[in-house]
Amino acid sequence: MRFRRLFFFMVFLVAAQVATAQISVDFIPAISGTTLDGLMNVRINNFGQKRTVKLQVTVSFEDEVSSVQMVEIRTSAFDVYPGTNIVPPSILKTSQVKIGTSEPARFLQQNGYFPSGQYSYDYKVFSATTQEVLVDQNFVHELQPPAPLNLIEPFDKDEVCEHRPLLSWQPHIPMTAGTMYQVVLVEVKNKQNGIEALQYNLPIVNQRNISANLLMYPAVARELEKDKKYAWQVTAYQGNTVLNRSEVWTFNMKCADSIVESKPELSYRDIEDLAKGNFYLAEGRLNFVLVNSYAEQPLQYSISCLTDPKIKVKNLPQRKLSRGKNKIDIELSENRAFRNDYSYMLTVVMPNGQIKNLRFVYKEKR
Structure with missing residues (x-):
């Protein structure tokens, strides 16, 4: 008798776990957790048969000592079909929205978006018929105020x-x-x-x-x-x-009328990774353009010889990066490391640590 009870209990526990595992929630706080409207930008994955469910969303503001509830949203019943489902927009009109009374919650109510801080997003999916919790998923994220896109x-x-x-x-x-x-x-x-x-x-x-x-x-x-x-x-x-x-x-x-070009415009090449097959022909000098989004600083670059790796390129001229677009000219003809029809690689270390490369073939001046 005791064994039978244990058997039925294990069957019930496995069945409950399987039922729960059939529903999952996808939510990206960094994208959708910044505004009140964005909380419903959630995907419910149903790995079983069609179900009628309700959704409860609770967002809490977390600090070092306490957790303050910001908002709680309870939807009316809606159907989720096998596969990935979104919350029907029509459901939002009948949802119950309860905003807290704390200072951050009042800010949310007045402005429609969450102030910066640490947040907990709790998503519960209920069965609309049995009120059983099908899934309870929690997402934790720190919202940072976005810097201006300058x-x-x-x-x-x-x-x-x-x-x-x-x-x-x-x-x-x-x-x-x-x-x-x-x-x-x-x-x-x-x-x-x-x-x-x-x-x-x-x-x-x-x-x-x-x-x-x-x-x-x-x-x-x-x-x-x-x-x-x-x-x-x-x-x-x-x-x-x-x-x-x-x-x-x-x-x-607007071009000033007084400007008269005494020589043809130099051809500049944008610094890009070689995935796109960049290729450049440098006739005595290397002319390239890059954008610096940071403060003025020295240009960090090096050049290596691809045709003969034993050749070491030294004594390259120093250049400075100003803020914005920079047109860089590097004279190569006076450096003995550059040989006609040899291939070289320019490597630039950007101020943010990113590496940019430009492959080129050196040609002597005509």
Whole structure:
């Protein structure tokens, strides 16, 4: 008799574990845990049959000595089907939302987003018929105030003389995996400001899915015209969620008439990793461009010979990095380490520790 009771208890325990394991919750606090509306941006994975469930979300503010409840949300019943489910938008209208009385909770109620701090996000999925807890998952995350997404170049109200300028900005902070950028550039018509131009004018550049914090002017976009004004803005996003958005800056396309080019414009190559098969022909000198998002500092770089690794490249000239876009010229013809038709690798250590490379073939000056 005792063995039979133990047997049925073990069967019941295994069945309960299997039922619980059939439901899981996916939630990303770094993306969706910053605002009150974002708490419902959750995915419920159902590995079993169709169920009718309810969802309870409790968010607490954690400090060193206590935990203060910020908000509790209870939804009405909705169905979850086998596979991945989202919370139906119509359910939100009938949900019960209870906001706490603490100072952080009042801030949330007034502004709609959570102040910086440590938070606990508790997600419980109940059976709508038996009230059984199908899953109880907790997520802990520290919210940091996002730094402004600052543009770098072209500078606000600047005058440029490049028909296809390089566009650069500071990266989104705090860094979030999977962050992409969108750059929009438009012409500013008469009696418009930059914000109006971005809202109403057809974009000249509207580039998405940019992983770096710079954009070489797209070859398919028409070049900028002299004596015209332009506005641009950068948006950081992940998926369909906007993480940050820069101010709107404007600049003028204007070339001084007094400037006369006495020699052809040097060809500059952007520093990129060799995954894209970068290749450069350096005729006596190396000309490249890179963007520095940090304070002015010396350029850290080295050059190695790929054709003959025994050749050591020394006595390279010192260069400084200013903030923004830098056009770097390095004279090679006076250094005996450079030999005609030999391949070399330029390695640059960026201020944030990132390594950039540029492969090139050295050619003697004609």
